Amino acid sequence: MDCEAFLRDAVVSDDVFALRPDYRVDLVAASGVRPDADGQAVDQLIARSEDYAREMLASTPVAEIPHIASWRQAFKAFGAKPSDYRNSAEALLRRAPGGLPRINPLTDVYNALSVLHQTPIGGENLDVYEGPARLTRARGDEEFDTVSGGEGVVEHPAAGEVVWRDDRGVTCRRWNWRQCTRTQLTENTANVLFIIDTLDPLSAEQRNQVVDDLTGWLERLGGEDISRRTLLREHTP
Structure with a gap:
């Protein structure tokens, strides 16, 4: 897996930047990850994040956290x-x-x-990607693999919805709301793509710091050929 080559072809469409000119996405890809390499440390990280959320939300409603707002x-x-x-x-913080x-x-x-x-x-499983990752506004006829009532189903995004996709279909609906089942990470995933979505402020x-923390964890979990690319609006009208 040539992670740098994969990231080179990733695209954010102009009509997404037109919605939010301040949008930035950091893409991180890695190969050879061994998800079971540091299980105790993962447990400690989760406990730390849960404690952090309890402390922060005791004084600040989720919707008023600046980046969430x-x-x-x-x-x-x-x-x-x-x-x-x-x-x-926001869903995880809650x-x-x-x-x-x-x-x-x-x-x-x-x-x-x-x-x-x-x-x-x-987080995306690179081994099942077909073509490059791209963020765009949906036509409405794209396929999105998901689960409803315990059964696998195919849905379609609303026209104009912001979606991540590859050549086969939608990989994540409503920008970063719900991932498709096809590209989900599993315990056997070795080649990975991470998408870090950010806005002002x-x-x-x-x-x-987010990228550095994630990269550090990928290294701890055996990641190799770790590459990063940032996509942002290059010109302000």
Whole structure:
């Protein structure tokens, strides 16, 4: 897996930047990950993130956390009601005081980091990707693999919805709301892509800290050929 080559082809469409010119995405890809390499440390990270959320939310409502509030406005911009469709960081922050879900080590790590940094982070299995990752606004006929009532189903995004996708279909709906089943990380995933979505007021220093923390964990979990690419709007009209 050539991680640098994969990231080189990733794209954010102009119509997404038109919604939020302040949008930044940091993409991190790695090969050869061994998710079971440091299980005790993963447990400690999760416990730390849960304690952090309890302390922070004791004095600040989730919706008033600056970066979460910014994402709520971004969702409104493409017609997603924030109370119905919560960005992934907000959903995790709301769950964290009562205990984060335990899924598999890789997923547990990025969920914990998302809470600690109040930042949406997504994890993707590169081995099942077909073509490059790209963020765009949906036509409405794209396929999205998910589960409903315990059964696998295919849904379609709303026209104009912000979605991550590859050549086969949608990999994440409503920017960072829900991932498809096809690209989810498993205990056997070795080649990974992480998507770190940020808006103002998160600073460049804060963004870099998220990436550094994630990269450090990938190294602890045996990651090789770790590459990073940042995509942002290059020109302001």
